[in-house]
Amino acid sequence: MSSGEFTAPAGIDGAASDAAPTPRQGRTFAGHVPGEVGVWVLILGDMTVFALFFGVFMHYRDHAPALFRHSQATLNQTFGAVNTLLLLTSSLFVVLGVSAVRKRMRTVAPKLFLLALCCGLAFSVIKVLEYSAKARHGIGLNTNDFYMYYFILTGIHFFHLIIGMGVLVFLWRLSLKPDVGTKQIQYLEAGASYWHMVDLLWIVLFPLIYLVK
């Protein structure tokens, strides 16, 4: 884990695959897996479950299209759109942050992760505003089927985002370290992949719940 192990600043893809660790046991992987193979068990597994959530949502939507359409019209699409932009921006910051660490730009990298974290915080503030506006109008989990899915699906996503912010804090602390070895790069990529998943899930969730007519 000494700095000597970390051969070259791996900015380009070819060098990045040098940084890929050799799996400790079993088969060897020819290509570069971002982070490590294990994190994809979590990410793909989680995305499968969200796919199931979305399927269930579509199924119940088919049973009461008018109710879903009417209730959907009451959602604040501006909040949803701003949140989409915030998450996309935060993902960009994370990408830049990881490559800054690779290029050993030690002053820039932590700032980029903090900016990504700020986007996550802004998303949270908007989410809380959105939920409390609904609560003020007396709309809750049990109002009807649409709101049930709205609250639960966005709520579970929000929960993922909060954990993701913890991950970003971890990435930020990693980027502050003077020595970055292959292990650290691996953690950075794994954490970044998780954050991109949070972003990706929202990109599906937003049109599905807020927009699709």
Next chain:
Amino acid sequence: MNRKAQMVCLWSAPAFMIVFLIGFLIAGLLPPPSPHSSAIKIAHFYANHTNAIRLGLLVMLLAGAMSVPFNCLIGVHLKRIEGRSHVLAYTVVAMGAVNCILICMPVMIMTAAAFRPLRDPNLTQTLNDLAWIPFVMVFPPAVIQNLCIAFATFTDGSRKPVFPRWVAYFNLWCSFLFLPAGLLTFFKTGPFAWNGLLSFWVALTVFGSWYFVMFYALREAIKSQAADEAAGAEPATERVVPPVTAVPQHA
């Protein structure tokens, strides 16, 4: 290391699953009764299949205790990772004990419901609620176990880690999937009700797959531990053990 004892604990997991499932089927609890059912309907269920329910529940109760050795086996291997401090191992073992109680308690409440099935249907419905709600909603101890296993595996710094890292990520995934079960408190119908797709069927599938994955991971861990001990120097404990155990045995 006592490999035989470890193997018994390992195989207690599939035994637990199979016996539990058999009990579940005998009692006719699969699929679960809807939380939306009327008191009369619930009372009918207990009154019509009384003895099958009683027998099935008895089998489930037997199975419930069988989950403990497997949880302790996980604890033993977390101990190997942790070295001198064993907090995560102890937490897993304690949560395993809690899980056992949380499995057995609803079974016994259902037994009470089936004990006098001709009572006031409202009372039977109350007992039925009292059993099914904790039965499906038991996620927190399991989540803590998942997090302990993940945390220990992530911090395993040895050259030959006890568990591969994907096991840690898999446990994190399981912990996410146990959470929707908590939502059953809000609903009597739909996917988040106690008989719903997401709180019951998904959680049950995840619960089952967690046992499969941990069974595989532990089998590998036992093998590698045995190989290590055969290859390396005899561990200090094994050399010390014979004289120490000899004294109380013959005393």
